[in-house]
Amino acid sequence: MHEDVGSVAVDGARVDAPSHASESRPSALGADELVRMYRAMVLTRTFDAKAVALQRTGRSGTFASSLGQEAVAVGIGSAMGADDLLVPSFREQGAQFMRGVEPAELFSFWGGDERGSDFAAQRRDFPIGIPIGTHVAHAVGAALAMQLRGEPRVAVCVFGDGATSRGDVYESMNYAGIRRLPVVFVVNNNQWAISVPRARQSAAATLAQKATACGFDGVQVDGNDVLAVRSVVGDAIERARRGGGPMLVEALTYRLADHTTADDASRYRPDDEVSAQWRNDPVARLRGRLVHAGVWGRDREEQLLAECAAVIEAAVEEYEARRPESAAAIFDSLYAVLPVAYAAQRAELIQRGETDG
Amino acid sequence: MHEDVGSVAVDGARVDAPSHASESRPSALGADELVRMYRAMVLTRTFDAKAVALQRTGRSGTFASSLGQEAVAVGIGSAMGADDLLVPSFREQGAQFMRGVEPAELFSFWGGDERGSDFAAQRRDFPIGIPIGTHVAHAVGAALAMQLRGEPRVAVCVFGDGATSRGDVYESMNYAGIRRLPVVFVVNNNQWAISVPRARQSAAATLAQKATACGFDGVQVDGNDVLAVRSVVGDAIERARRGGGPMLVEALTYRLADHTTADDASRYRPDDEVSAQWRNDPVARLRGRLVHAGVWGRDREEQLLAECAAVIEAAVEEYEARRPESAAAIFDSLYAVLPVAYAAQRAELIQRGETDG
Amino acid sequence: MGEQLTLVEAVRTALARAMNDDDNVVVLGEDVGALGGVFRATDGLAAAHGTDRVLDMPISESMFVGLAVGLSTEGFRPVVEYQFMGFLYPALEQLACHASRMRTRTRGRLTCPLVIRAPYGGGVHAPEHHSESFEAAIAHIPGLRVVIPSSPAKAYGLLLAAIRDPDPVVFLEPKRLYRAAHEEVVDDGVALPLDRCFTLRSGADLTMVTWGACTVEALAAADHLAGDGISAEVIDVATIKPLDMTTILESVRRTGRCVIVHEAPRSGGVGAEIAASLADDGLTSLLAPVTRVTGYDAVPPLYRLEHHYFPTTERVVDAAHRVLEYA
């Protein structure tokens, strides 16, 4: 399946590297859509670079860049319908932006402000998920809700190669298989889980074949080929929407940056491995395709870079201009109505908050 | 592999019912060994019947019979070396007895006495494991210990079809795959997890194929054919001992009894399903084989039944004659040395224990 | 008009009512469907509402609380059964990291109205790992409610309240009481408050504070003490989080003496929080040391030794006398 878009169905222990890149076939997508995707990828990269810079200058906390993996998130984001549900891990900013999450919101989240998960324009998607793998059950639960209500919606859940070792990910996929739930699991296989390489995360020849344990199909896709990701994930979504049940998509890509700003990847992987992987840079790859198709050139590139820089600059300003919440916020959305038992603590917080600012 | 003993290798999503029963080939085992295995199965069945009776008459607590699944446990017990390690669930009494656990000890365990897990003649094997699936990581840890020390030992871990849905079972198997640990996983697939049938536990066509997710082989075996179980598990053990890594063996059998004495299976499965399954009774099957080989007849059968009844009666007597522990036992093996912080509580217990006997 | 029900029947009645009242209520857990749960708390629900609203779960204790989180953020009101509290440990990550904080981490955008039900405590000759009481560990998680009924009528009213609550509630059922007694329960859909203790018996000489199955021993002890002319007040905490210290403090202000009774190990039990509050806000009222009668700081033993481990009426009476004789 999907031979035209760099994907390979994985059946049991067979291993095949995704071989046919989407470049070898004409794309069914119009130039506008390609440009929209390219813009999302560039915006993501711009956001990531800025977020790293904010952390380095003490203006934000620890941050996880998606450098090199933009095609996975943007492929997913472009494949999803507006009413579908994204249940992300913490490197899907590319998909989140396409779904209405604001860069300023994600700056806030990483900047230590819960309001960053209160997305103004995207009310249903899950917030960034930090405890590895724990969000997968949420996606399955949401998919169950969709199935029970007969809604034509699909949940899309993204997690890393490392997350595939978590038992609750397996438990969740297993349940999705039992009820053939409308959920698509996407593994962002960026080859590393902090310092642990893919090969030491599991002896399974592919991560896609983990679906075999749960009774549904797994497929590998070239995760640096945004059109391939879009196509494979899109097909899986439409199949799930039609009642075809879950699918596991393993997107093969590479983490070009440190794990997070708190990491120093040079301690555990050679620089030349990273340099070599820059050859597969998904942003350059789509740009090449646009250029080849005659819809892109230096001017448009410069324009886009400037535009993205401006958008991100504005987002930083918005983020930094936002007044911190008052101390009472610690209690104000803890429960629908704060139990009286905690009223005194809240009062104390407010009183202290006033004195120490 | 193992075509002569009723097993089928499971690769990915292919499903094949185990087809070749061991009866179709001559057994390499001598008659003495077959009789030893038969005795173990009959002893197990006698023990189970008695344990149920004890519970029914208020002389023991809840009990889980292995009726119909004796071939799984006895096949495993007969395949293991003395220095190997058994990490059981709660239906492996047949294997435990072969490894030196005393029936009186298991009566004690189910009768609410911790001394029942302090096996006098089997110092290393794990006690019965109640929280489903949680013991699988112990087997993997023990196998890691064996590998690190270069010991020629193998850990054998048994769990049910229902347990395969537990995430920690998957996590454990995944790690065993990564380091190719000397551990054999045996699923006692008795088709039911309390009221949930195998088909609603997972959409995977076989449970054996769950090994695919962990990068090693899975195999199905006729779990009512004790020689097949012995052969397949034995081969897996020897392979693991030689450094060949883990294997998952799915033994297909059937739970002829209620889940436990606290259960009433008629609430969720038809009686005729159970009656039909009696045709595959593993005890009758091995007996038939012995009769066919000319080494068994009514006299030996009656002798054996009487002997097993006597052994189990003696065990009941031993169990019931045993004085309960004193109240202080609650603290006496809690730590190697009881922290002073708890000395007063222990003293109170002793004082009260004396007054209320 | 009410019916005489056992506690487990009252649970079932409340579940049936909630499912009838609100299509968004779904029940899930191991063996809750055809079997009706190992204690029959969900008996008949699958027959009445079908297997899309009464969902048997695979043995995946970590997953199905997470499943409930996803269901609840999408508008359902899942009621999740754990077979025994001893098997609830795998749920703690989802409870602590997600269910309890979804509202606050999204500043109210997503919420998790869900109920986790689990039978807890000892006394039924159950196997290993079937007698635990670690309600204190759960009650320490901010953002949750933890509720424990002590009788059929309480079970009915509190469970209805839990299901209707807009936030996650952990509902622990003392299994020793499941079939221990009948009580009149009127199936009128009236919920009980989730932030209040119940005074089961008024008294002037000392206050006994307890919850769940230990209310039996506390009430028996109060009876016994009454024979000696001692009047003990018995408070059923019921909702251990948030803790209604107002009621407890008010009582101790009158009696000056307090005995706390629970099954869980003493150290770090909910009794500690109650006693700590008394040592703070109630200090001037205390005429005697705050005494705890509890499970010991040891692993709950298998059932041969259980009677040594769990609080008995005798231990409660002895503690009451000690507290009363304190000069």
Added chain:
Amino acid sequence: MGEQLTLVEAVRTALARAMNDDDNVVVLGEDVGALGGVFRATDGLAAAHGTDRVLDMPISESMFVGLAVGLSTEGFRPVVEYQFMGFLYPALEQLACHASRMRTRTRGRLTCPLVIRAPYGGGVHAPEHHSESFEAAIAHIPGLRVVIPSSPAKAYGLLLAAIRDPDPVVFLEPKRLYRAAHEEVVDDGVALPLDRCFTLRSGADLTMVTWGACTVEALAAADHLAGDGISAEVIDVATIKPLDMTTILESVRRTGRCVIVHEAPRSGGVGAEIAASLADDGLTSLLAPVTRVTGYDAVPPLYRLEHHYFPTTERVVDAAHRVLEYA
């Protein structure tokens, strides 16, 4: 002869020493090998001892504590690192159902000498779920020891003791202190006791009881109070299970006043157990309410609001004044 070490360096030194002394000591966890752990607590160990004794784990937090159980019953002494305490929840089932009770359920036949290490607490601008302190939930599990060092030298001596202990120990490292200060640590292999509080500062007017990172605020508060002529005793509990109430009671008998400080949410924190013991065995000594300065009963906020949530020196000083002014 000693070296000036940070707390994380002291942990590393103790690990190195234990691995040199005993071949059965193995270290395992996420990223403990080539990376040396996310906080570098295991830096250099893999280089020195190889990847068979310093084992990188897949992301399987439930499995690798179970793995340690199997390793320990077979004679190894595993030291397991969790990257953050927030990711320790999946370990609770194995801790409560197996590690803590293997000895007692087999009546001594099998034992689990193992150490679980995890950085805990807030204050380092870490992301969501990286600031938890639920030591109370773990300390409630019978059969465990729970130990929290407050300085480099304590970390060294207590960790050595934990690794040598024949029973399972949960060792929680206040990550805010990892690199906060240096202290002379002599790598002499001398362990500290696992059942004793340490009196960090003697005083006569009130007793401050705390552990881990909050010792900083308690000591600062004591300094501040000294300026006002108030002499505060500061006790570092260090081992929160078993709890050395003897030392605390002895101090409170002298001072009559007690302030307890911890980062965890107030309700059901370890402070509750300490206060409860004071309300029982220490009641007659108490001249003022036992006051707790703690994290609030709310989800620890992301770091913008963290300073409102965790105890500050100012809050401790205020509490001390309230307790002292109490008539």
